[in-house]
Amino acid sequence: MGVSANPITDTLPSSLDHRPAVTVLSGFSPGAVHATAQALLIAEDRLLAIQHDLTGIRDGILRRTVRSATGPIEDVTTELVHGCVSCTLREDVLPTLVRLARTHPGSDLLLVLPPAVEPEAVASASEHCTVDGTPVTEVVRFDSYVTVVDADRFLDDLIATDDLSDRDLHAAGDDHRAVAEVVVHQVEFSDTVVLWSRPDTDALDLSRVGTLIHRLAPWSIQVSVATTGRLDCTGLSTLVRRTGRHDPRRPGMLGLALEGRPIAVADTDSSDVTSMLFETRRPFHPQRLHDALEEITEHALRGRGQLWIASQPDTVLAFEFAGGGVTLGTLGYWLAALPAERWTETSDERQIAADLSWDPYYGDRRTALALIGLHLDHTGVTALLNDCLLTDAELADGFDAWPHLPDPFAGCFPLTDAITTEENRP
Template identity: 25%
Template sequence: MRSTPLALLATTDPVLRECAAFDLVVSEPGTVALVHTLSEDATAVRRVVIDANGVISDRWHVLDDGCFSCGIAGDAVNALEEIISMMWPHALAYFPPLAIDPLPLSRVVNEACQDGGLSAHLSSVSAVVDTTAAVEDLLEPITLEERRIASDAPERSIGEAILAQISVADLIVAHGGDGPGGELVEHLRAHDTLLTGDLHDGDVHPLLFGGEHSAAAALARVDPRGVQPWGGPSEYGTWTLDLASTRPFHPARLLDNIELLGAGRLVHRGRFWVPTRPGTICSWEGAGGQVSVGVVGSHPVPAEVSTRLVICGNGDERERLQRAFADSLLTDEELTRDPRSWEATSDELEPWLGAVS
């Protein structure tokens, strides 16, 4: 039995999404697209199915109560399987709700493909980006609510949403050409992520539908433990700053310097550790004026962990960032302290990282 190739294409731009769906279904016979749209109150999704002849169906479905991302993924799997069983398309393109994080969604879809719940194989996960707006969207403090994008987290910046989509993608569709936005996207593109200009050319179909998505490769691209500077051209002033040290951050000084490290027109990715939590690897990520920290995992041997922040921008923040980074690290004297002296029942980062274990 033939397995239908399924491509997942994420974006934050409603116009780009509609254009991309239309381009794909008209450029290759037998291609069908499912466009998933979230209701304003984030309780229901609209399923629009189209092919080269136009709209096939247009229905609303109420999401299951509980986990929001689980509800989106579950409805997507059901809708996609319904399309396959009724139409058996040559290729199937899935456009999830705007600003969705494709990593957990693609994981559920991929698992459904592998266990037989979905008669397809996930061929690719892509991010569709408007490069003419990328600098503003990624660097300015604009929230999803301000852009009128329905979400379960309306306070999230649109930059964070785009960064999540770019970071996990097998393919980036950079619509709008080069310029400052294209240059910034290039600095954020992983070395194994492909880049194409648009979906108008039928040659893009093999990139979307001709391969096999690797969940392990996607996870590796976004794992803070493997963060690295991708770099790129600098014709329009874009730079990537790689701040790395084997030393941990001092929890109090990190909190004091958080604004110096995080404020401004910047995109951040990275990891760090603090001596009050010697067995914990912490994540650092942000865009659009927002920075989030969290716990990634643990490391059995402290010597194997390091602190590394990779920051992209196009302004004059580099010297400030370097000073703040260096000031946040443990000093030579602090490094010589007995590790037991750092043991505590709490630290300054507890509101963000949870209780000290």
């Protein structure tokens, strides 16, 4: 029938929930995204598709279209006070969803994102945005986040080293995101991936892309489309709409390991697409880690996870690699650095994960790094990472000595509040 999916055991949303279901559709290939949206509209005559053209956003100009299977309903150009993605979400995208939910009762909504907009930004904004004093999530239900991947273009975009600005896709003058960064974020935040191919797509290439997507987002359901040249629109709609797959409690990609959730899957086949997970309690030496970052990621397509460096033992560092650049940022305090009464500032899942793996000396401090790539040298990368950790002698010097280690990251990861942490250290 032209559509297939791997087995699922999803829990369907309650039949008592009468909020319109919103399917968020993203992807970096406009043609494949448009074709998927059109197929879903054909399958459901009461479905409304909302799309925003960001071509003029840097000048504060936004074009919004709303259409059904039978034709356009709205085609409006507006001016924004601030031309940026976050402003667009708050000032137009989310208010439009609420308005359509009220004016078209009984219709579900399909939010089709422009290539440069990441679905996690929509999820974050929807959790905090109100329209006319009412939370957005009281009016609509975000049912599923679906990412469309063009099998013939995906790997090229993933290995690209250019930025969005190189393709004139940047949303603002200070938008320096890499193409590969946006591509992996779209896939990783999804709960469903539509793998779009063509009758002449090479079967081995298609298999490789499917494996790569599974390495990037093992939690997502894959739906393969159009390999026969004929598309079953109803079958596609059944597999991606009203599935209830979106979990609003799931943290962003870089917070998964803190809650004890998996960030990598073990290699179970002979594919050249491989992934590895490096875990350790021992902290990194800041200078050695800094000097080795390029070599660590040399053969990886994607890196993600959390780590800690000895010179800044209170700080959880997020590690991210895509598009040729490594990004380190702060995820806040380790629980071991906080007074017990402040643990409630974090999620229940994170507290449970910390309790289950608590170390008498390190507390919840731990490194969990996933690397995904083609023909990764697991042994070599593991040895390189181990060489960046504190030696036994350096470890024996203890917490009081570590802040004096040479640290090229000094001042790069400020925490938002100051606390006295001495009493919480070993």
